[in-house]
Amino acid sequence: MIPFNKPHLTGNETLYITEAVESGKISGNGIFTQRCQKFFEQKYGFAKCLLTTSCTDALEMAAMLCNIEPGDEVIIPSYTFVSTALAFVRQGAKVVFADSCGNNPNIDATKIESLITERTKAIVPVHYAGVACDMDSIMAIAEQYNLLVVEDAAQAIDSYYKVRPLGSIGHLAAFSFHETKNIISGEGGMLAINDDRFVRRAEIIWEKGTNRAEFFRGEVNKYGWVDTGSSFLPSEVIAAFLWAQLENLKEIQTKRIEIWNTYYEKLKPLADKGCFKLLDIPDYASNNAHMFYLLCRSLSERTELIKHLKANGILAVFHYLSLHSSEYYKDKHDGRPLPNCDRFADCLVRLPLFYELGKTDINQIVESIKTFFLYENIK
Numbered sequence: 001m002i003p004f005n006k007p008h009l010t011g012n013e014t015l016y017i018t019e020a021v022e023s024g025k026i027s028g029n030g031i032f033t034q035r036c037q038k039f040f041e042q043k044y045g046f047a048k049c050l051l052t053t054s055c056t057d058a059l060e061m062a063a064m065l066c067n068i069e070p071g072d073e074v075i076i077p078s079y080t081f082v083s084t085a086l087a088f089v090r091q092g093a094k095v096v097f098a099d100s101c102g103n104n105p106n107i108d109a110t111k112i113e114s115l116i117t118e119r120t121k122a123i124v125p126v127h128y129a130g131v132a133c134d135m136d137s138i139m140a141i142a143e144q145y146n147l148l149v150v151e152d153a154a155q156a157i158d159s160y161y162k163v164r165p166l167g168s169i170g171h172l173a174a175f176s177f178h179e180t181k182n183i184i185s186g187e188g189g190m191l192a193i194n195d196d197r198f199v200r201r202a203e204i205i206w207e208k209g210t211n212r213a214e215f216f217r218g219e220v221n222k223y224g225w226v227d228t229g230s231s232f233l234p235s236e237v238i239a240a241f242l243w244a245q246l247e248n249l250k251e252i253q254t255k256r257i258e259i260w261n262t263y264y265e266k267l268k269p270l271a272d273k274g275c276f277k278l279l280d281i282p283d284y285a286s287n288n289a290h291m292f293y294l295l296c297r298s299l300s301e302r303t304e305l306i307k308h309l310k311a312n313g314i315l316a317v318f319h320y321l322s323l324h325s326s327e328y329y330k331d332k333h334d335g336r337p338l339p340n341c342d343r344f345a346d347c348l349v350r351l352p353l354f355y356e357l358g359k360t361d362i363n364q365i366v367e368s369i370k371t372f373f374l375y376e377n378i379k
């Protein structure tokens with residue numbers, strides 16, 4: 001069976017973990033944590049980075065930093081992972097779900113303005129598949145209405161909007177190092193803080209509402225409880241693993257992009273025949289090869305394709321179910337239909353994409369897709 005995902009190890013993970021363990025400090029905010037944070041700050045120009053135990057945690061920190069209070073509204077695409085919305089709902093927010101674009105699952109920036117009320121506090125664009133949202137439009141709306149922008153950049157490491165790294169444009173941004181992402185630490189994440197106003201408070205929220213980080217830098221001579229917060233920082237064991245990945249970021253990205261391009265070249269002729277659609281990457285967006293997906297013409301066709309691939313030893317998977325019609329939120333949603341979102345929920349299928357995926361694997365997958373669309377699916 002060709003799996004959908006296989007976590008890639010670069011080789012130095014256990015070496016660095018051993019180093020962390022033998023250093024005698026394995027709780028958070030040690031040498032490896034700071035090394036990882038500095039790497040991101042320097043490479044992508046984020047004002048401040050804080051590693052977290054997940055992207056979900058980073059989003060929760062962002063919701064706290066935005067001072068979301070019960071009744072505040074937050075505009076979020078419905079086609080996203082649960083955490084994007086959940087982090088804000090936990091703070092009491094009312095989520096106002098926005099539809100996706102017609103040609104990709106990202107939030108349709110042209111529909112955001114009509115969703116703004118006096119209670120709106122933030123917009124949370126999600127860079128689906130690592131492909132940038134229309135950030136100039138989103139930032140302009142945010143500025144006009146004095147809203148905060150939190151980028152859900154969970155899938156967007158090393159990806160760009162024009163010349164700007166994703167995660168560096170909104171006031172805050174959240175990344176994921178879950179084992180299904182490009183760069184991994186099992187579970188793991190990071191909050192990027194681009195607006196200086198939030199830096200001090202972010203560190204406090206990160207460290208259980210205390211000013212412990214300032215204390216360890218020698219900036220204050222005692223530390224205590226100064227704000228709300230939680231334990232959001234990962235142990236050094238996780239940061240050590242992550243460091244081994246970051247040292248190989250370039251190699252990992254080169255390999256994933258090579259796999260992505262091979263898929264694209266081989267599947268383009270079928271897409272041109274109208275069998276399915278491939279990713280539509282706008283001119284302003286780069287491709288970080290987080291994901292390769294096809295868009296089938298219907299839910300039933302997608303179900304059949306996934307079944308066909310499985311019978312041929314290939315695990316392809318669909319993705320998000322629309323959050324506005326989820327069991328938890330459907331009664332709270334205002335009832336607006338979100339047709340683009342529903343279409344991606346019904347028709348999108350992701351193909352295996354991981355570092356060890358070989359040429360013969362890709363050929364097998366492509367051949368199997370060809371057989372399905374050219375011979376089996378003719379009705």
Ligand SMILES: *Cc1c(COP(=O)(O)O)cnc(C)c1O
Nearest residue numbers: 054055056081083154176178189
């Ligand atoms: C993976 C993912 C998350 C959650 O990341 P965790 O690190 O598992 O908490 C959130 N949003 C999006 C868009 C994701 O892809």
